[in-house]
Amino acid sequence: MKKLVVLGAGESGVGTAILGKKKGFEVFVSDKGTITDHYKNVLINFEIEWEEQKHTEDKILNADVVMKSPGIPDKVELVKKLYRNGIPVISEIEFASEFTSAKVVGITGSNGKTTTTMLTHHVLKNGGIDVNMAGNIGDSFAKQVVENDTPYYVLELSSFQLDGIVKFAPHIAVLTNITPDHLDRYEYKFENYIASKFRITLNQTERDYFIYDGDDEIIKKYIEEHPIRSRLLPFSLTRKVENGAYLEGEKITITIDNNELTMPTKDLALKGNHNVKNAMAAATVSQLLKIRKTTIRECLENFHGVEHRLENVLKINNVQYVNDSKATNVNATFYALDAMKSATVWIVGGVDKGNDYTELYPLVNEKVKAIICLGVDNSKIINAFGNCVDNIVETQSMKEAVNMAYKIAERNENVLLSPACASFDLFKNYEERGRQFKEAVREL
Known part of the structure; x- marks a missing residue:
């Protein structure tokens, strides 16, 4: 029986533990802080062994695989020991993706990813697709894979979650923008953070899609220097694009292989240029997944945004x-x-x-x-x-x-x-x- 150790008993950790248990792993959950009563009860309910306020090394260093919470940095001594011992350390996203054959839309970026994720999910669901939303939002990906697996997922992905992937490959990847963030986790080197965001494209093939901000100089430069295998679909407020989305006057146009969708920006429920970009990204995903144009337009007109964001x-x-x-x-x-x-x-x-x-x-x-x-x-x-x-x-x-x-x-x-x-x-x-x-x- 393979041993799965989970570091951190938050939403992603407990979801991974449940999935691991159901898939026949011997599971041990370790949290250096205190575990909330809610998650303790879940672990007890599933008969999963756990500890809090410490990491017992001899129970951790004999793992076959370790899932660490995105909040734990790589520079922690215990994590370094795991690497030195050759034990794979992965994220919940990587672990859960092994147990589902769903098509995944993965969305990352320094800003706009929550709005874009919720907006994309809103359009797909209204368009009749059986789809779950996870990642940084709501119930963990792992928990949904075990309790309510669907043919499609929209995942909001942080750079920390992407740092822990090995084979994970979204069919459609979205990168909203890149600005300096979390530099304390990346040795204060912006280029490390940029590379981390681009891990979303790491395992994509020619059959996959990469939707990104075509006005973002940092993204454009990275793509020029590091060729990406998936099909590129930029969105832009400043120039026409042949495949992708662009703004002309007060009208958005989204084109994929001569199939065109247009929409006036005045009809968008969310105001501001950054939301025009979020809408372009969500509409491009929806068009790729063959949602009816009237449905896409209606959803962009009636989506009212995210709590705690303007x-x-x-x-x-x-x-x-x-x-x-x-x-x-x-x-x-x-x-x-x-x-x-x-x-x-x-x-x-x-x-x-x-x-x-x-x-x-x-x-x-x-x-x-x-x-x-x-x-x-x-x-x-x-x-x-x-x-x-x-x-x-x-x-x-x-x-x-x-x-x-x-x-x-x-x-x-x-x-x-x-x-x-x-x-x-x-x-x-x-x-x-x-x-x-x-x-x-x-x-x-």
């Missing part, structure tokens, strides 16, 4: 409060500030991942009237924007930040939570940060 919460005294907690990097915040049409009080801060704030200067100069820092250490933000904005305030809780914003913002202005940073200093995750923001706004 989400309008409330208008109070004519001030619009906007929750963009999902903006965990500078580029995401760039889109958020760009979307603000009037003066904005900006709530920013958290765990900095090696951010370079300079690209925000023009937008901050133009739109931001005050900055409210929300982090344990705000020195980098204060240094970065001290010359752009006169009013910079430090706060230590969401309630305090929102109350301060309420005092500063005036009629017809915005209060924007768009942190540009990870949330782990004061919150469990970006969802909790966003929920606290919405609660604090409702209490005003």
Whole structure:
């Protein structure tokens, strides 16, 4: 009996453990932190052996295969030992993909991947395809493979999940964009992070498809230097493309082998240029999978976005409060500030991942009237924007930040939570940060 060790008992870890157990592996789950009661009960229910608050090495180093949670970096000593002992260390995505014959749409990118994943799933489901959504969203891929396997999956994939693949190959890969993110995990080398994102194309063949932002210089350069086997379908806001998607005037055109779909941008439910790109990516996937054109158009017209991504919460005294907690990097915040049409009080801060704030200067100069820092250490933000904005305030809780914003913002202005940073200093995750923001706004 082969031994599967799972490091990390979160959604992906517990899903992998269940799948491994069902497929006849001897399974051991080890988590250095505490395991939540919910996941403990699941493990007990499936009679899976587990431990918490430690890693017992002699129970781990005799594994045939190890699935590590995407949150555990490669530089951890235990992971290095596994590599030295020649034990394969893979991601949940790799493990689960061995046990399904489903066609996979894999979506990655520094920004836009959640919106694109949900939008793609929305169109495919409405188009009559039996499809699940997993990866960074909802129930884990592994859990769905074991409990409710479907012929198609739309997977939102982080670079950490892609780092742990060996044979995994999506039939359709989507790369929304690449901007510096998570550099703390990639030795602060942007090229390592870029290579990690492109692992989505690693095992694709000529029969597969790669949909990508054709305006992104970093992506274009990488493709020129590293030929990709799958069929290339770019989307662009600036130039016509023969196969793929482009914007001309106020109209999107998507062409695949002379089969054309057009749609006016004014009909898109999600506003902003970045959402035009997300819609292009989702529509290209849908067209490849032969969804009816009327269905694609209707779905792009009625899809209303993702929680914590430029989400309008409330208008109070004519001030619009906007929750963009999902903006965990500078580029995401760039889109958020760009979307603000009037003066904005900006709530920013958290765990900095090696951010370079300079690209925000023009937008901050133009739109931001005050900055409210929300982090344990705000020195980098204060240094970065001290010359752009006169009013910079430090706060230590969401309630305090929102109350301060309420005092500063005036009629017809915005209060924007768009942190540009990870949330782990004061919150469990970006969802909790966003929920606290919405609660604090409702209490005003």
